[in-house]
Amino acid sequence: MTANPKLLKTLLLIVILATEIPGAVLAHDREEERTTLMAVLLDLEGGQATLGRPAMNGFNLALQHAKFKNASRIFTAFLDTKTDPAITLSAAKSVSRKVSAATGCTDNDAALTAGPVFQKRKIPFLAIVATDPSLLTVIANRMFLTPFGDNTQAAAAAELAKKEFGSTVAILFDNTADYTRTLYQYFRTRFAELGGGDALLTMDYAGGCSIASLGEQILRLLSRPAFVYLAGLPDCIGEVVASLRTAGVDQPIAKIPMRR
Numbered sequence: 210m211t212a213n214p215k216l217l218k219t220l221l222l223i224v225i226l227a228t229e230i231p232g233a234v235l236a237h238d239r240e241e242e243r244t245t246l247m248a249v250l251l252d253l254e255g256g257q258a259t260l261g262r263p264a265m266n267g268f269n270l271a272l273q274h275a276k277f278k279n280a281s282r283i284f285t286a287f288l289d290t291k292t293d294p295a296i297t298l299s300a301a302k303s304v305s306r307k308v309s310a311a312t313g314c315t316d317n318d319a320a321l322t323a324g325p326v327f328q329k330r331k332i333p334f335l336a337i338v339a340t341d342p343s344l345l346t347v348i349a350n351r352m353f354l355t356p357f358g359d360n361t362q363a364a365a366a367a368e369l370a371k372k373e374f375g376s377t378v379a380i381l382f383d384n385t386a387d388y389t390r391t392l393y394q395y396f397r398t399r400f401a402e403l404g405g406g407d408a409l410l411t412m413d414y415a416g417g418c419s420i421a422s423l424g425e426q427i428l429r430l431l432s433r434p435a436f437v438y439l440a441g442l443p444d445c446i447g448e449v450v451a452s453l454r455t456a457g458v459d460q461p462i463a464k465i466p467m468r469r
Contacts, residue, residue, distance in 0.1 A: 246286075246307055246308040246310075247285050247308055247309065247310045247311065247312065248285075248288065248300075248301075248304040248307075248308045248310075248311040248312070249285065249286065249288065249311075249313045250297065250300055250301065250311065250312075250313035250319070250323055251288070251290065251313045251314075251315065252289070252290050252291060252292040252315050252319065253289040253291070254289060254292065255291050255292025255293060256292050256442065257292040257315050257316055257319070257444070258292065258444075259443045259444050260315035260316070260338055260443060261289075261290075261292075261315050264313070264315055264337060264338065265287075286304055286307075286308065288300040288303075288304070288313075290313075290323075294318065294319075294322050297314075297319050297322045297323055298322050298323070300323070301322070301326040301327065302326055305326050305327060305329075305330045305332060308332060310332060310334075310335075311323070311327050311332055311333070311334045311335070312334070312336075312337060313336075313337060314336045314337065314339055315337070315338040315339075316338060316339060316386065316388050317339045317340065317344065317386070317387040317388045318386060318387050318388070319339070320336040320348070320352070321344065321347070321348075321387065324344065324347075324348035324352050325348055327352075328349055328350075328351045328352065331351060332351060333351055333353070334348075334352045334353070335352075335353045335355060336352060336353070336354050336355065337355045337356070338355070338356060339354060339356075340354065340356050340357065340358055340359045340362070340388065340392075341358070341359050341387060342354070342358040342359065342360055343391075359388070359391050359392045359395050360395045362392075363392050363393075363394075363395035363396040363399060364395065364396075364399040366396055366438070367396050367399040367400040367406075367438075368399070368403065369463075370400075370461075370463040371400060371406055373461075374435045374436035374461050374463070375434075375436060376405045376406045376407060376435065377406070377407050377408075377409050377432065377433075377434045377435045378400065378406070378407070378408050378409065378434050378435065378437065378438050378463075379408070379409055379410040379411075379412075379427045379430070379434040379436075379437045379438070379460075380397060380408050380410065380411040380412070380437075380438045380440075381412055381413070381414065381420065381423050381437060381438070381439050381440070381441075382411075382413050382414075382439070382440035382441070383413070383414060383415075383440060383441045383442055384413035384414065384415060384416075385415060385416040385442075386416075386442055388440075388442075389440040389441060389442060390413075392440040393411070393438070393440040396438055396440070400438075409430055409432060409434045410426065410430060410434065412426065418445035418448035418449055418452070419448065419449070419452040420452055420453060421452045421453070421455060421456040422456075423453070424453040424455075424456025424457065424458045425456050425457075427453075427456075427458050427460075428457050433460065434460060435460065436460050436461040436462065436463055437453065437460055437461070437462045437463065438462075438463045438464075439453075439462055439463070440464075446464060450462055
């Protein structure tokens with residue numbers, strides 16, 4: 210695994226002590242009078258486990274490199290939120306009265322669920338993968354984002370794709386997640402701002418791993434796009450791309466979620 214230097218640095222700053230426990234992990238030195246309590250919410254099961262498990266590996270990697278003093282004063286709780294909004298909300302509420310800080314959440318939807326809980330309790334909350342810059346407005350001043358925002362990464366994708374592939378595009382996006390619903394809009398806006406660009410098709414799909422029907426619609430366009438921009442989720446993106454290829458779409462497919 211290749212460590213993301215920015216994420217590693219962040220984790221080194223916020224994580225002091227952790228132990229491997231499925232679900233919720235609690236560890237502390239009861240003999241210490243002063244403790245700092247921190248919750249880590251990660252999707253270790255379900256569709257977002259493809260992000261949650263590497264994130265857990267990142268935490269563990271940071272811990273291996275960290276040499277902090279007074280580590281026994283830290284009380285850390287790892288909670289598996291299982292890519293389930295109800296479980297995420299329950300987990301946040303269960304620890305919100307006990308912790309001094311919180312982190313985790315591998316997508317915008319999870320951050321939107323957990324963030325307000327910590328905001329209400331005035332607990333600092335560092336979202337490690339949520340990328341929608343509007344979250345800082347919605348949830349307010351106790352939330353912090355680690356990655357590049359959707360606006361930044363989508364703009365970079367638009368600039369690179371227009372330079373490398375051409376000025377016409379078919380835009381496809383998964384409508385089941387806040388992340389993908391937001392990302393394609395930032396992409397489309399920046400692509401238009403570059404001048405001379407044209408989105409020949411903008412269509413959504415309801416999740417899933419096969420979008421061959423959208424590929425067929427691309428093939429029916431009177432003028433074929435120079436490339437396809439795909440805003441999809443990571444759990445089956447390989448199969449999504451394969452379904453487009455099977456349908457006959459042979460144009461370059463730009464899928465550039467830099468937060469990953």
